[in-house]
Amino acid sequence: MRPYTTKHDDDLRLGAPSSLPSEDASNAGSLREWLAVSNERLSHLSTTVRDLTGRVGFVDDQVTEVRRRLAVVEERLSHTATKSWVLGCAVGVLAAGLAGTLGGFWWIVQQTIGPLLRASAG
Secondary structure: OOOOOOOOHHHHOOOOHHHOOOOOOOOHHHHHHHHHHHHHHHHHHHHHHHHHHHHHHHHHHHHHHHHHHHHHHHHHHHOOOOOHHHHHHHHHHHHHHHHHHHHHHHHHHHHHHHHHHHHHHO
16 A cells, blocks of 8 residues: 555545555554554645635625625616606607707807808898
8 A cells, every 4th residue: 555645546536456455453553554654634624624614605705796786786776767747758858958059059050151152142
């Protein structure tokens, strides 16, 4: 049995022949080695689980932040005008303002150009 390291994938397989203790009970050295390997594996698994717990906690915090931001967006959208008559009135007011402005501009142009055209024609 070779010494256990976390770099060997063979050492992490359950039931691999190299991970099983010898059937010879008098061979205490291989039993100690097998227990040391098992202890190292448990330590490795414990570290991995701790790391995964930290990652899950981080993801949970991020999901909470996303939910908070989504609630803010929903609240802001709830204050927008959703009735068609409100939007129609807003478009009508804009159209009336634009028509009034263009009409006033056209009246000023007529008042300025009209006398010039009469003078040049006559």
